[in-house]
Amino acid sequence: MLSLFAAFIFSTWMFEGRTHHFIEETLVKDANTIIEAYQSNPSAELGSFVQSFSGLSLYSIQLYNKEGAPLLEDKEPMHVQQSHIKQVLGGSIARTLDTETHGLPMVGVPFTVKGDPYALFLTLDKNTVEEEQENMPWIHALYILVLFIGSFLILIAARYVVNPITRLTEATKKMAKGTFDFTTLPTNRRDEIGQLSVSFHDMAKELAKLDQMRQDFVSSVSHEIQSPLTSISGFSKALKQKQMSDESRLRYLTIIEEESERLSRLGQNLLQLSYLQQEKHPLKAAAYRLDEQLRRVVITLEPLWTVKEINMDVDLEAITVHADKDQLDQVWINLLSNAIKFTAPHGTIRIQSIGKAHQNIVSITDSGIGIPEEELVHIFKPFHKVDKARSSSVKGNGLGLSIVKQIVEMHNGEIQVSSSLGSGTTFTVTLPREN
Template sequence: MLSLFSAFMVSTWMFEGRSHNFIAEKLVTDGKNIIQAYQRAPSAELGSFVQSFSGLSIYTIQLYNKTGAPLLEENEHMHVEQSNIKQVLGGNIARTVDAETHGLPIVGVPFSVKGDPYALFLTLDKNTVEQEQENMPWIHALYILVLFIGSFLILIAARYVVNPIMQLTEATKRMAKGNFDSASLPMNRRDEIGQLSVSFHDMAKELAKLDQMRKDFVSSVSHEIQSPLTSISGFTKALKQKKMSEESRLRYLTIIEEESERLSRLGQNLLQLSYLQQEQLPLKVTTYRLDEQLRRGVITLEPLWTKKEINVVVDLEAITVHADKDQLDQVWINLLNNAIKFTAPHGTIRIQSIGKAHQNIVSITDSGMGIPEEELVNIFKPFHKVDKARSSSVKGNGLGLSIVKQIIDMHNGEIHVSSSLGSGTIFTVTIPSET
C-alpha cells in the first residue's frame, strides 16, 4: 500500500511538471500564431484584433505597450509582474507561474509594430480550467479505486506465494519432531517454490529412509547382542548346579566360550565398520602382487574348505596393484569365507583374476544354494541376512559384506553380485589399476 501510494504521488508530481511545460510551450506557439496572423493584416487595429482572439479562444490574453501599460480590458484572473513585462519588451520570451490563478503557467511573447515593442501574454482561461477541475474528483476517485484494486491483487498474489512457504514451515516443524510426511506440499507448481517443494519432499524421503535404517540398525545390534548374552546367562546359571556331569559342564563351557567369541567378533566388526565409514580415513597404498595375495587367502582358509572337501579352482593372472593391502586382505578373506560357508560339501569354488589396462577384475564363484533375486539389493546392508541361504549352524552377524562394500568404495572400485536360488553365487570385484 505504501509503495503504491508513493508511486501515485511521485507520478502525479512528475505529470504535473510535464503538463505545465507542455502548456507553456503550447501558449508560446499560439502566441506566435496570433502575432503572425496580425502581421498578415497590418491594417487592423492591434488592440481589437488581439481582443477578438481572447474572446474566441480558451486563453486569457493581455497586451502591453512599450511603457508597460495594458491595452486590453483588465482581467482579474491574470496577474503579470512588471519584471516579466520588461523582460518581454526587451525581446525575450517570459515563462512564469501565477499562484493566484491555481498555479497555471503564463507566457509572454515579444513582437513589434512599426518599430514599437509590444508584449503579448497568454494563460489558460480560468473558467475552462475550473470546468476541468470539476472533473478532477472523479479522476482522483478513479486513481484511488485503481490503488485499492492493485493492492487487493497484490495481497492475493502474496497469499499465493506465502501459503506454500507456510506449508513448508509446518512440514519443517513436523520433520523436527520425527514426522517425515511431506505429501501436502505444493509439488505441482512450475515455479521456484514448486522446485523447492520437490527438493524438500526428496529430502524428507531420504531422511525417512535414514531414520528407518537407524531403527533397523539399533534393532539388529540389540538382537545380535541379546541372543549370545541370553545363552551365556542361561548356561552360567546351569553351571551353578552341583549335580552335573563333567561332560555337561564342558559342553556348557564350550557354548559360553563360543557365544563370547561371537560377541567379540560383533564388537570388532562394528568398530571396523565405523572406522571405515570415516571419510577422512587415509588409505595406506602400497604396490604388491594381487594374485599372490589371493593365493595366501586361499591357503589361510584351507582348514575350512578341506574340512568340507570343497574343490577350490584358482585361475589367477599375474597382476600388480596400487592399493591398501591390509584392507583388501579383509575383502578376500570375507568373500572366500562366505563362499565356503554357503557351499555344500564336495562343492566347487572358483577364483579368477584378470588384469586390464585401467582396471583389475576378481571373481569368486561358488556352487552354493544361491541368493533369491529380491534379496540381492540388500545384501550389502549392515546385519542383513538371507535366511533362505543360511542354516542355523552358519555363524555370522551380517556385517561382513557391509565391510567389504565400504573397503571397495574407498578404493574407487565396484562390487557386483549375481545369483539365483540353486545356481550358486558370483561376486565380481573391480579395482582401478591405480587407487
C-alpha cells in the same frame, strides 16, 4: 498496498509534471503565433489586435508595455509578478505558475514593435480550467477504483503464491519433528513453486527411507548385542551354582568366551564401517600384484577349507593394481570366508582374476546353498542375514558384506552378486585399471 499507493503518487506527480511542460510549450508556441500574425500586419493597432485573440482562444492573454503596465482589459486579472515582466521585457521567456489560479502554467514571450519592447503573457482560461476541474473528482474516483481493484488482484495473486509456501513451511516444521508423509503439497503446479514442492516431496521420501534404515540399524544392533549379552548373563549365573561338574563349568566358560569374542567383533566391525563411511577417508594406495594377494589369502584360510575338504580351483592372471592393500585384503578374506562358510563339505570354490583394457575383474564362485533371488537386493545392507532366524550355527553379524561394498566403492569399483538357490553363489568385484 504501499507499493501501489507509492506508484499512484509517483505516476500522478510525473503526469502533472509532463502536463505542465506540455502546456508551457503550447503556450509559447501560440504566443509566437500571435506575434507572427501581428508582424505580418503591422498597420493594425497592437492592443486591439491582441485583444481579439483573447476572446477566440482558451487562453487568458495580457500585454505589457515597456513600463510594465497592462494594455488589455481582462475578464479575470492575470497575476504576473513585476520581476517576470521585467525578465520578458529584457528579452527572455518567462515560465511560471499563476498561484492565484491553483498553479496554472503561465508563460511570457518578448517581442518588439517599432523599437519598443513588449511582454506578451498567456495562461489557460480560468473558466475552462474550472470546467475541467469539475470532472476531476470522477477521474480521482477512477484512480482510486483502479488502485483498489489492482490491490485486490495483487492480494489474490499473493495468496496464490504464499499459500503453497505456507504449506511448505508447515511441512518443514513437521519434518523437523520426524514426520515425512506429505500428501497435500502442490506438486501439480508447473512453476518454480511446483518444482520446489516436488523436490521437497522427493527429499521427504528419501529422508523417510533414511529414517527407516536408521531404525532398522538400531534394531539390528540392539538384537546383535542383546543376544550374546543374554548368553553371557545366563551362563554367568549358572556358574554361581556350587554343584557343577568341571565339564559343565568348562563348557559354560567356553560359551561365555565365544559370545564375548562375538561382541568384540561386532564392535570392531561397527567402528570400521563408520570409519569407511567418512567422506574424507584416506586411501593408502600402492602398486602390487593382485594375483599374489589372492593366493596368500587362500593360503591364510587353508585351515578353514581343508577341514571341510573343499576343492579350491584357483585361476589367476598376473595383474598389478594400484590400491589400498590392507583394505582389499579384507575384501578377499571376507568373500572367501563366506564362500567357505556356506559351502558344504567336499564342495568346490573357484577363484578367478582377469585383466582387461580398463578394468580388473575378480570372481569368487562357490557351490554352496545359494541365496534366494528376493534376498539379492538386500545382501549388502548392514546386519542383513539370509537366515531370518539369525541362527547361531552360522557365525557372523551381517556387517561383512557392507564393509566389502564400502571398500570396493572407495576404490571406484563395483561389486555384483549372482546366485540361485541350491546351486551356489558368485561375487564379482570390478576394479578400474591404472593406465
